[in-house]
Amino acid sequence: PAALLLRRPPGQPAVDMPDMPASPMTVRRAVRSPQFLVLVATNFFCCATHSGPIFHTVSYAEMCGIATLAAVSIYSVEGIAGMFGRIGFGVIGDRFGAKRVLVAGLLVQAVGALGYYFARDLAAFYAVAALFGFIYAGIMPLYAVLVRENFPMSMMGTIIGGTAMAGSLGMATGPVLGGWIFDTTGGYGALYITCFVLGLAAFGVAMTFRPFNRPEPAPAIA
Numbered sequence: 001p002a003a004l005l006l007r008r009p010p011g012q013p014a015v016d017m018p019d020m021p022a023s024p025m026t027v028r029r030a031v032r033s034p035q036f037l038v039l040v041a042t043n044f045f046c047c048a049t050h051s052g053p054i055f056h057t058v059s060y061a062e063m064c065g066i067a068t069l070a071a072v073s074i075y076s077v078e079g080i081a082g083m084f085g086r087i088g089f090g091v092i093g094d095r096f097g098a099k100r101v102l103v104a105g106l107l108v109q110a111v112g113a114l115g116y117y118f119a120r121d122l123a124a125f126y127a128v129a130a131l132f133g134f135i136y137a138g139i140m141p142l143y144a145v146l147v148r149e150n151f152p153m154s155m156m157g158t159i160i161g162g163t164a165m166a167g168s169l170g171m172a173t174g175p176v177l178g179g180w181i182f183d184t185t186g187g188y189g190a191l192y193i194t195c196f197v198l199g200l201a202a203f204g205v206a207m208t209f210r211p212f213n214r215p216e217p218a219p220a221i222a
Helices: 027-032 034-063 068-096 098-118 122-150 153-185 189-207
Strands: none
Touching (some): 122 153
């Protein structure tokens, strides 16, 4: 019901924002562009990286001898840290640029996933969870910023929807992969190593992102 309180802003003349990519751009061209494909692949690997640890860390902590209630609280620490990550990464992204901050965050996320491999007691789990939750929650809004900076407003729904779909596939991959690894190896260690590799893949793909070329400003006429 609260959504009913939203109102459209007063009508304003249609003026292209100076940071818009060169138009015309069709949806067909946009979804075939390297920029879109890179965002899709990055979000898939990014979500595959953190979804496995999110889903399986409580069970892993119990295997390490931590009581169930305390193990569940590890996920609570991730969630609380994530709230601050959303704000913190937004501020940092505005200051230093969304791509730069996203790439750095993806690398730290990979390291955070690997950090669980070395955690054995509750304090170590809390420390890794605080870092991991801050990072994986913080980097997610930056995808929307990159989309806004590189694609016209008229296709935001399509581009963000496609990118989010890839993220959903990644979120579905991590838990299944973790379950298969546990059933195969009898432990979760290989899961965190695999998630580290997936995180490096996300980092590597994101490094290849190149913004659309901006049109040269027209020379002033005297």
